[in-house]
Amino acid sequence: MSGPLAGVKVVDLSRLVPGPYCSLLLAERGADVIVVRGGPGSAPIGAFARGKRFVTLDLRDPLGRSALHRLVRDADVVLEGFRPGVAARLGAGYDELAALNPRLVYCSLTGYGQAGPRSGDAGHDINYLAIGGVLGALGPADGDPLPPLNLVADFAAGSMMAAFAIATALFERGRSGRGTFLDVAMIDGCLSMMEFHRAAWRTPVMPDRGDGVLSGRAPAYRTYRCADGRYVAVGALERPLFLTLWHGLGLGEPVPDHRDPACWAQTSQRLEAAFAAAGRDVWASRFAGIDACVTPVFAPDEALGDPHVRERRASAGSAASEALPGDRTEAVLRAAGATEAEIGAALLARDAAAGEPAPWPSRPD
Numbered sequence: 001m002s003g004p005l006a007g008v009k010v011v012d013l014s015r016l017v018p019g020p021y022c023s024l025l026l027a028e029r030g031a032d033v034i035v036v037r038g039g040p041g042s043a044p045i046g047a048f049a050r051g052k053r054f055v056t057l058d059l060r061d062p063l064g065r066s067a068l069h070r071l072v073r074d075a076d077v078v079l080e081g082f083r084p085g086v087a088a089r090l091g092a093g094y095d096e097l098a099a100l101n102p103r104l105v106y107c108s109l110t111g112y113g114q115a116g117p118r119s120g121d122a123g124h125d126i127n128y129l130a131i132g133g134v135l136g137a138l139g140p141a142d143g144d145p146l147p148p149l150n151l152v153a154d155f156a157a158g159s160m161m162a163a164f165a166i167a168t169a170l171f172e173r174g175r176s177g178r179g180t181f182l183d184v185a186m187i188d189g190c191l192s193m194m195e196f197h198r199a200a201w202r203t204p205v206m207p208d209r210g211d212g213v214l215s216g217r218a219p220a221y222r223t224y225r226c227a228d229g230r231y232v233a234v235g236a237l238e239r240p241l242f243l244t245l246w247h248g249l250g251l252g253e254p255v256p257d258h259r260d261p262a263c264w265a266q267t268s269q270r271l272e273a274a275f276a277a278a279g280r281d282v283w284a285s286r287f288a289g290i291d292a293c294v295t296p297v298f299a300p301d302e303a304l305g306d307p308h309v310r311e312r313r314a315s316a317g318s319a320a321s322e323a324l325p326g327d328r329t330e331a332v333l334r335a336a337g338a339t340e341a342e343i344g345a346a347l348l349a350r351d352a353a354a355g356e357p358a359p360w361p362s363r364p365d
Contacts, residue, residue, distance in 0.1 A: 003030025018158030027051035056350035065091035113185030132190025141210025157189025
């Protein structure tokens with residue numbers, strides 16, 4: 001693959017979602033990503049397979065470890081997501097691998113990080129959201145906190161933060177000539193992204209969960225049900241946008257002050273009644289190209305049919321995910337100079353894991 005990371009070799013030992021999506025981001029920018037899968041629970045996820053090569057090694061076997069070391073000797077990046085201490089026990093810890101390759105950028109991507117009272121705990125996206133103060137701010141005031149899928153901790157605070165950390169570490173290595181260890185914790189990413197909202201917490205902007213400008217309660221920033229049971233999203237926060245929205249719906253004067261919480265209930269009722277008079281796509285068509293910030297709410301499969309989405313995906317080279325590529329254990333290990341014994345052990349591990357289903361949803365590490 002071509003791109004700014006062409007020539008960068010990544011050995012990905014990670015499982016579940018955050019690590020594999022991180023290495024996909026690197027592969028899409030040109031990195032040569034070799035995914036090392038092992039025993040049960042390590043089957044790759046097809047959605048993240050694009051642009052990668054897959055090998056199978058049993059790191060509990062000395063031959064599997066020595067084969068891994070061959071891959072790492074000329075690698076630029078190692079990515080792992082085991083609980084603290086597990087990689088070292090498998091012969092894949094930073095100290096051991098950095099001794100083989102001092103230029104190695106080694107990224108440990110975990111939920112709670114390498115140190116701290118929770119560092120050894122199992123967890124998933126929802127747990128990191130909870131501890132990071134994100135989940136406590138999401139959901140309706142009269143209901144339960146609601147997680148936004150697993151997009152925030154796994155993908156944003158995990159995968160993307162790790163990819164950024166790796167890219168900057170490679171940049172620094174270009175100046176210093178030395179590799180480094182990266183402790184990327186999803187809890188840290190959640191805390192970082194919440195700085196803006198934490199400052200607004202308990203203020204009129206964000207007084208409590210389910211309240212405030214961005215909570216879905218303000219009439220200018222929420223969804224509305226249409227006549228066909230589908231929804232539109234409205235983000236008309238600024239006054240000129242709200243005026244265009246109001247008049248675009250055929251509502252008359254006076255235009256209410258949408259920034260005043262005292263007017264929110266009555267204003268929302270008028271907007272609800274207006275949007276309920278026609279179907280979602282009617283409103284989407286009426287407001288297309290008009291600065292009122294009205295868009296249709298698509299289901300995941302619908303989004304791919306939107307002309308703008310199709311064009312953006314095509315320009316970014318992000319067509320629909322390819323089928324899971326075949327295992328490249330033998331070819332990759334031979335190219336790395338592995339012995340026949342190491343290759344044979346790896347092929348046995350590959351055959352033992354054949355047919356294993358993809359691990360999603362799955363248990364924590």
